Amino acid sequence: MDFTEEQIQRYSRHILLQDVGVEGQEKINNGKVLIVGAGGLGAPIALYLAAAGVGTIGIIDGDVVDLSNLQRQVIHFTPDVNKPKVISAKEKINLINPDVKVIAYQKLLTAENALEIIQDYDFVVDGTDNFPVKFLINDACVIAKKPFSHGGILRFDGQTLTYKPGTACYRCLFHSPPPPNAVPTCSQAGVLGAIAGMLGTIQAAEVLKYLTGVGDLLTNRLLTFNAKTMEFRTIKSKPNDNCPVCGSHPTVTGLVDYEQAVCDIESHRKNKNK
Amino acid sequence: MSKISVNGKAQEVERPISITELIKLNNVAQPEMVSIQLNGQFVNRDDFDNTQVAEGDELDFLYFMGGGSF
Ligand SMILES: [Zn+2]
Numbered sequence: 613m614d615f616t617e618e619q620i621q622r623y624s625r626h627i628l629l630q631d632v633g634v635e636g637q638e639k640i641n642n643g644k645v646l647i648v649g650a651g652g653l654g655a656p657i658a659l660y661l662a663a664a665g666v667g668t669i670g671i672i673d674g675d676v677v678d679l680s681n682l683q684r685q686v687i688h689f690t691p692d693v694n695k696p697k698v699i700s701a702k703e704k705i706n707l708i709n710p711d712v713k714v715i716a717y718q719k720l721l722t723a724e725n726a727l728e729i730i731q732d733y734d735f736v737v738d739g740t741d742n743f744p745v746k747f748l749i750n751d752a753c754v755i756a757k758k759p760f761s762h763g764g765i766l767r768f769d770g771q772t773l774t775y776k777p778g779t780a781c782y783r784c785l786f787h788s789p790p791p792p793n794a795v796p797t798c799s800q801a802g803v804l805g806a807i808a809g810m811l812g813t814i815q816a817a818e819v820l821k822y823l824t825g826v827g828d829l830l831t832n833r834l835l836t837f838n839a840k841t842m843e844f845r846t847i848k849s850k851p852n853d854n855c856p857v858c859g860s861h862p863t864v865t866g867l868v869d870y871e872q873a874v875c876d877i878e879s880h881r882k883n884k885n886k
Numbered sequence: 887m888s889k890i891s892v893n894g895k896a897q898e899v900e901r902p903i904s905i906t907e908l909i910k911l912n913n914v915a916q917p918e919m920v921s922i923q924l925n926g927q928f929v930n931r932d933d934f935d936n937t938q939v940a941e942g943d944e945l946d947f948l949y950f951m952g953g954g955s956f
Contacts, residue, residue, distance in 0.1 A: 741952050742952060743950065743952065746952075764950070764951030764952055765951060765952065766951045766952055769949075769951060770951065771948075771949075771951045784928065785921055785928070785948055786921055786948070786950060787921070787931070790919055790950050794916065794918075794919060795916070795919055795950040795952065834948065836948075845893070845894055847923065847946045847948065848926055849923065849926070849928075850926065850927075852928045854928070854930060
């Protein structure tokens with residue numbers, strides 16, 4: 613791949629990095645990344661990956677922009693309210709960087725479409741708010757041997773883990789989805805807006821590290837932080853032999869759509885009817 | 887008295903206790919939702935009652951966290 617003068621200028625701060633250079637930037641430009649969810653986490657992830665020049669960004673979300681989203685979903689602007697999130701995100705990505713090819717999927721990731729959609733990508737980023745889809749992403753990526761970044765935020769806390777085939781998966785740590793409504797989601801419990809940016813940019817950095825091969829990924833380590841104390845911790849983990857999907861006797865061998873929390877579905881309906 | 891660590895912080899327990907008791911002692915809001923790692927190994931939920939915590943043990947309590955889509 614030959615960079616134009618304009619591209620060399622655009623990506624100069626990456627190219628200047630000894631660990632990245634022209635070669636690393638080429639890897640970024642050839643990268644294909646799927647972002648699941650164009651919300652609080654998906655927004656900063658998409659913005660930074662677009663700016664970095666990731667060649668193909670797939671973005672999947674079935675929702676429309678709601679006024680209550682704008683407190684943290686920084687890729688959506690006030691005039692975007694009621695617009696499909698993937699369209700709003702695609703517009704901003706194209707404005708930031710016309711080099712990026714955006715594939716917008718205005719739908720939910722489901723057990724039926726997950727494997728087919730993720731197969732086209734090098735890396736998957738979980739930017740979803742709900743456990744059914746978090747487990748679906750994990751299972752699909754483990755089954756398809758696809759690396760991904762898990763991210764979760766709640767109130768003042770965030771956590772993230774990167775998976776590569778052979779390392780601890782999300783289910784190694786969290787065996788199965790919590791019962792619907794057992795654990796509040798952001799739409800129920802609230803979240804400090806900037807937390808989404810803190811965690812999403814960590815996930816974006818993991819994607820760029822993966823694509824360029826620079827540094828040590830957050831594999832076999834769960835990073836957690838609390839913004840009230842600003843304490844960060846990484847908890848070392850390893851693949852769990854009893855893991856239902858990647859353990860030695862897997863019980864999860866196909867994909868399932870787990871039940872959604874009722875109030876999440878209600879809030880979706882409310883958004884759609886607006 | 888046994889010195890252990892929970893999520894990187896030192897804690898003392900007066901007598902040998904099970905993981906279930908330790909969860910209670912730490913006032914975990916939803917004990918049925920926490921994942922526990924003992925010295926780097928995940929403990930099956932079914933074993934929380936019969937796994938004892940001893941001097942020098944390092945425990946990690948991991949909690950479910952949603953995300954930011956909506
Ligand atoms: Zn696993």
